[in-house]
Amino acid sequence: MPADRAPTRIQKKNRAAILEAALDVFSSHGFRGSTVDRIAKAAGLSKPNLLYYFSSKEAIFNELMAGLLDTWLDPLRALDPEGDPLEEILAYVQRKLQMSRDYPRESRLYANEIVQGAPRLHDVIATDLTVLVEEKAQLLQDWMDTGRINRAHPKHLLFSIWSLTQHYADFDAQVRTLMGAEDPFDAAPDYLETLYRRMLTPES
Amino acid sequence: MPADRAPTRIQKKNRAAILEAALDVFSSHGFRGSTVDRIAKAAGLSKPNLLYYFSSKEAIFNELMAGLLDTWLDPLRALDPEGDPLEEILAYVQRKLQMSRDYPRESRLYANEIVQGAPRLHDVIATDLTVLVEEKAQLLQDWMDTGRINRAHPKHLLFSIWSLTQHYADFDAQVRTLMGAEDPFDAAPDYLETLYRRMLTPES
């Protein structure tokens, strides 16, 4: 493995190629279903060469996950207590939907992990994510208490946003087959906006 | 393997035990992440003994899938054109949610497959499921056209129901961690009923 210096041109290129290839392979076969050899070939390297850049299969996976989680939670972090409640939530929904469209592999990688019981993610979920969710759930609760949006269980509201938006990435194979020629992402933004607008616009 | 006769008492018991064990193992590790040996042990058999009842790992998986799909689609089939539109849909949502609670492993098994591109399910989706979805989407469209429920893209409406209900099974690990002591299924039925009632109750 390279020493502790600044990465060379080749290191930068190859590490990037490996992570890109690994995202492809891991997201479509899961951790155990992916082989180092396959990732290496997808990155245009030999297996020993790949292992020269990453000490193990798990090391690649971890680096991928670490990078993923941060970007994954950014849209929620950006939910602004100062903004207009309904518009903030609708914008959050659209940001999440956009991520499903632009980064479906990342979404599936995450889904793969959680579906299998989150063995490698449990700690992050139990700490970082929990804190963030508690904070934002409280914000939603405040908005409801002051009558600025309709009442609904705040955490379930968050779950529903994740579920609905990520569905388009995670179940892409099913969604596209059932939609035929129509691109799911054509109608999805409008559908979700309508759903949450009807759901959350204060009554009376 | 047993001959083409009526199954003996032992055959019935062991085949059932194998399928039960396989559901456990496949749903929590995916196809490639599961080993025949592990399934065998979970079923209380030796590996060669298991392979006496099923010719291969894939054969177990296929039998499991075949059985699954039928029950999986039953709640949608039961959507009754003669019933009250809103109540029919709400009842469908609750049936699906109930299945997520009662059969989470089946849900995860299905999710695992779809997330990984549905390699072993594409044909069924492209035929049986497509037909059923077209039929029910048309029914929803009719209800909308006659003003009995609010307008929304029918297929996206179906996707949202699947997504929201199965989320509680598929992302169970995440949901439970974030909910802490509270059982997710306590508030979920009410949350989803409210959501779809607000969404679909005809305006004006």
Added chain:
DNA sequence: CAATGATTTGACCAACTGGTCAAACTCACG
């Protein structure tokens, strides 16, 4: 209680997989 078919298993095999290593090759720089 035979004896025949059903069931079970230990031993085994070939393919695959994650990872190692020494030797070879390439590149940047003086």
Added chain:
DNA sequence: CGTGAGTTTGACCAGTTGGTCAAATCATTG
């Protein structure tokens, strides 16, 4: 162009895994 660090690879290894097989054991029934 030489040289040392950075890069690449073929050969290899040990552990795992899906699957086979002959021999042993068990259950059923005439």
